[in-house]
Amino acid sequence: MKVKLLVYLLFCVFSLSAQQSVQVRELEKERLATLAEIEETNRLLKENKLTTSNALNRLNLLVQQINSRKKIIQLLNQEIISLDEEIGFKEMQVKTLEENLDAKKQHYAASIRKMYLHKNSSDYLLFILSSQNFTQSFHRIMYLKAYSGWQKKQAEEITEKQNTINLEKAQLLANRSDKLKLLGTRQSEEKQLSEEEESKKGEIKTLEKNKKALQEDLAKKEKQANALNRQIEKIIAEEVLKSEKAAKSESGENRTAEVKGGYAMTESERTLSSTFAGNKGKLPFPLKGNYKIVGYFGVHQHKELSKIVTNNNGIDIETTSGNEATAVFNGVVSRIFILPGYNNSIIVRHGNYLTLYSNIDQVYVKQGDKVNTGQALGKIYTDGEKGNSTLLHFEIWKEQTKLDPLSWIK
Numbered sequence: 001m002k003v004k005l006l007v008y009l010l011f012c013v014f015s016l017s018a019q020q021s022v023q024v025r026e027l028e029k030e031r032l033a034t035l036a037e038i039e040e041t042n043r044l045l046k047e048n049k050l051t052t053s054n055a056l057n058r059l060n061l062l063v064q065q066i067n068s069r070k071k072i073i074q075l076l077n078q079e080i081i082s083l084d085e086e087i088g089f090k091e092m093q094v095k096t097l098e099e100n101l102d103a104k105k106q107h108y109a110a111s112i113r114k115m116y117l118h119k120n121s122s123d124y125l126l127f128i129l130s131s132q133n134f135t136q137s138f139h140r141i142m143y144l145k146a147y148s149g150w151q152k153k154q155a156e157e158i159t160e161k162q163n164t165i166n167l168e169k170a171q172l173l174a175n176r177s178d179k180l181k182l183l184g185t186r187q188s189e190e191k192q193l194s195e196e197e198e199s200k201k202g203e204i205k206t207l208e209k210n211k212k213a214l215q216e217d218l219a220k221k222e223k224q225a226n227a228l229n230r231q232i233e234k235i236i237a238e239e240v241l242k243s244e245k246a247a248k249s250e251s252g253e254n255r256t257a258e259v260k261g262g263y264a265m266t267e268s269e270r271t272l273s274s275t276f277a278g279n280k281g282k283l284p285f286p287l288k289g290n291y292k293i294v295g296y297f298g299v300h301q302h303k304e305l306s307k308i309v310t311n312n313n314g315i316d317i318e319t320t321s322g323n324e325a326t327a328v329f330n331g332v333v334s335r336i337f338i339l340p341g342y343n344n345s346i347i348v349r350h351g352n353y354l355t356l357y358s359n360i361d362q363v364y365v366k367q368g369d370k371v372n373t374g375q376a377l378g379k380i381y382t383d384g385e386k387g388n389s390t391l392l393h394f395e396i397w398k399e400q401t402k403l404d405p406l407s408w409i410k
Helices: 002-047 055-117 121-129 134-209 211-248 267-278
Strands: 291-295 298-301 309-312 315-319 324-326 331-339 343-350 353-363 376-380 389-398 401-403
Touching (some): 002 291, 055 134, 055 211, 134 211, 211 331, 211 343, 211 353, 211 389, 267 343, 267 353, 331 353, 343 376, 376 389
Antiparallel strands (some): 291 315, 298 309, 324 376, 331 343, 343 353, 353 376, 353 389, 389 401
16 A cells, blocks of 8 residues: 555656646746847847937837846746746655655565575475475466566666666756756846836936927828828729729629628639638738837827827838838739838738738839739838838728738737
8 A cells, every 4th residue: 555655646746747847848938939039129229229200119119128028037937936846846756766765675675584584495495395286386486486586676676766866866956956047047137127127217218308309200100191091091992983883894893892882892802802801810920030019000198108199000010121021911912102201102902901011112013913922022111310210011901991900910
């Protein structure tokens, strides 16, 4: 019964220790991914010099960096707790193994003493010859053979358990060393966080001083955004009218609109629209490589600055100089146009869905081109006057309704 209990305890401790090790590795993986995000934000902050025009974007990047740093410290704390638990499990494991080993050694020692008392080979021979019949004699021979094998197996198990204990103790030392490293890393991260908080305070102070200039810049951007919005609505209205005329034409394809006053689609466009809708939440990002979202869909009161409200019909994505905008889904280039503040804008139609890619410097496609998912549409503009900011503005529409891109892309 005692042996069974020891085996059960060993099983439980090993299982808990294994689960804890997996948890520590998962936490470390998440921490390293967050650290990569911070490094990317750092690159963007270094690349973009502070100007009034990109001040909010820089502040948003800095806030994201601080939030990521806080997450890293939180993950480090979780790792340390998990490692403490793993160390505790290892210590229990070693203790249980040692108790099991002691019991096995005592049992083995008793068998050796018994064997020593009957070490004379004549005793074994007498034991066999004193059998009442051949069958009993055979059973006694087999018993002695099995007993000898058992003793050998016990000796091997003792050696094996001793090796296991040594390995577990070595792992325990490694875990304790890992914990010391994590404590050092946490201290370093806390120092970095403190420096970044001070940097954020400095930028907020500067923005508060220049709030008038910032509000003027925001008003200018809002005016440009409204102009972009009107242009998109105008294009949509023109295309709806064109599709209605094509639907009424006797020689035209069979076209139907999903809603009254909507874009009249062909059969292939209806299929494309349905497939696009079916990929909600799965669409790829509208650019490859490194990026950070600095402007979010909808109306937002800025968390760090009083009386600063932003309104966005899509999302703004800060990326590295030379990066390209890429199509999020198969479609047709519906329109390419230029507006102040947005340089070139490209609209891609996916049935009655539209995606917009603005602030393009070099355009790689032309109106009417069929594009595939992931295809490069153009090089994103880098503004030297705005501290070398490379910003892509991205929107998604269904008919005349603006949609939050973050609900659609991965």
